[in-house]
Amino acid sequence: MPTVSSDLRYAVASAVAGGVVFAAFSWAAEGEIDWAGGAAFMLAFGLVVTVALVYSNREEEK
Numbered sequence: 001m002p003t004v005s006s007d008l009r010y011a012v013a014s015a016v017a018g019g020v021v022f023a024a025f026s027w028a029a030e031g032e033i034d035w036a037g038g039a040a041f042m043l044a045f046g047l048v049v050t051v052a053l054v055y056s057n058r059e060e061e062k
Helices: 002-030 035-061
Strands: none
Touching: 002 035
């Protein structure tokens, strides 16, 4: 599946951007960064973006 690697490239960038936004909101709300929550958010967000990109590419191929 050659498209999975390109999908991962976009998913990782999206997850990192989401993690930065999570850290900013966490710091603004609590005064400190929730590292464990941020890591879990980035992992879940990256997984969802990857699945969405792979699924959308399969729909385009039909």
